[in-house]
Amino acid sequence: MKVGLDVGGTKTDAVAVDDGGSIAGRIRIPTGWGPDAVAQTVLDAVGALGREAGVDLSAVRSVGVGIPGQIEPGTGRVVHAVNLGVEALDLADVVTPRLGVPVRVENDVKAAALGAHALHRVPGVAAPDSMAYLNLGTGIAAGIVTDGVLWRGARGTAGEVGHISVDPSGPRCRCGQRGCIEAFAGGGAIAERWARRSALPVRDVFDAADAGDASARQLRAGLAQGVAAAVRVLVLTADVDIVVLGGGVTALGERLLTDVAAVLSASAEASPFMRSLHLAERIELLPPGSPAAALGAALVGAEGDAAHDTQEALING
Structure with missing residues (x-):
């Protein structure tokens, strides 16, 4: 199970995705203002998936977060997220110890692109x-x-x-x-x-x-x-091949x-x-109400989980 969060200026959309790529749960909660509140929103959203959507949080292997602003390459640090009141926040470093699983952070639009591509995969139809x-x-x-x-x-x-x-x-x-x-x-x-x-x-x-x-x-x-x-x-x-319009x-x-x-x-x-x-x-x-951004964030988080597994395998021989 992997979790993805789309942290928006007013609402945070969170999904849990199972091994088959299906959405097993989805919730929305208000987004807090300022760095501490944004970090708490991430924690609250993951918790709400368990309480309100019935997701088994013990099965979660990774968390991905899509968030406005610039993401410093190779880090989980977001800067200039002005719509959230965040000038700089090491989001992954703050929430990873509390969640206990790898956390990866990506710009929200880039995460949505990955999610939109995934949603375009229809059985029996060639994906672009x-x-x-x-x-x-x-x-x-x-x-x-x-x-x-x-x-x-x-x-x-x-x-x-x-x-x-x-x-x-x-x-x-x-x-x-x-x-x-x-x-x-x-x-x-x-x-x-x-x-x-x-x-x-x-x-x-x-x-x-x-x-x-x-x-x-x-x-x-x-x-x-x-x-x-x-x-x-x-x-x-x-x-x-195609340009999908969203937002x-x-x-x-x-x-x-x-x-x-x-x-x-x-x-x-x-x-x-x-x-x-x-x-x-x-x-x-993009269809109205699409979970593209949160789904894409889940896929981004899974990339970090895969890298973590590879690193552990190398360390353990």
Whole structure:
């Protein structure tokens, strides 16, 4: 049994996965604020799987945690997780002694990419050799999986497509550049530019655009252009089979997918090469409520468990 946790800004999603790859239990609990509270959330989530989901915690061999922020390569240390109030936290070092099993930490988007790829394995259907998971939330980031293996890059930044500038005269991005993909398509940037109080500002923009509001139509078009640009970058650089769209903005469903597909198709009209890539046919939405991030975290944790077993075998001869 392996456990995976998706530690989000408000909620933590936790799953237990059995040897066959099936989810044996799933719970959600609130996420605490600050380093101590985040570490306690991890402990509480594992405990809740036993109490509330009936998981046999004695059978758990590993725990994986997907969390926002940067993960220092080769460590369980997370830095700059600003949405959790964490500047720096050696999360694995803090919780491993309490849990008594190997704990591995990964960026939440990269974990979700691994989980989305695993969920794409359907019996009798060939799984894609490669996949990009494009997370459309407050910010924009992606994870890339090839032959079932997460590609992290030399410094763990593979897939950071949100800060590729596609329009030097475009809106200023929080990173300091202008015209970044995230400045056009990130939910936070759209909410700031919309400047109207709303619980769901991106949905509000789409509704206002449908009603004919000129500024909303401009923002909506920019979002579709930004997502389409990210899809092009992912396909043209990594040549992934498919790009799966996930994250809070994808709650718009087919409204979003239709807009992005239309931009991709229109931009390919003048280019036989781009038409040959069939980009509009290579995008799909992650199903609502998918446990991709927590499942991916469980798989990340299992990687650490396998490494631990190998190390013990070498030590014991």
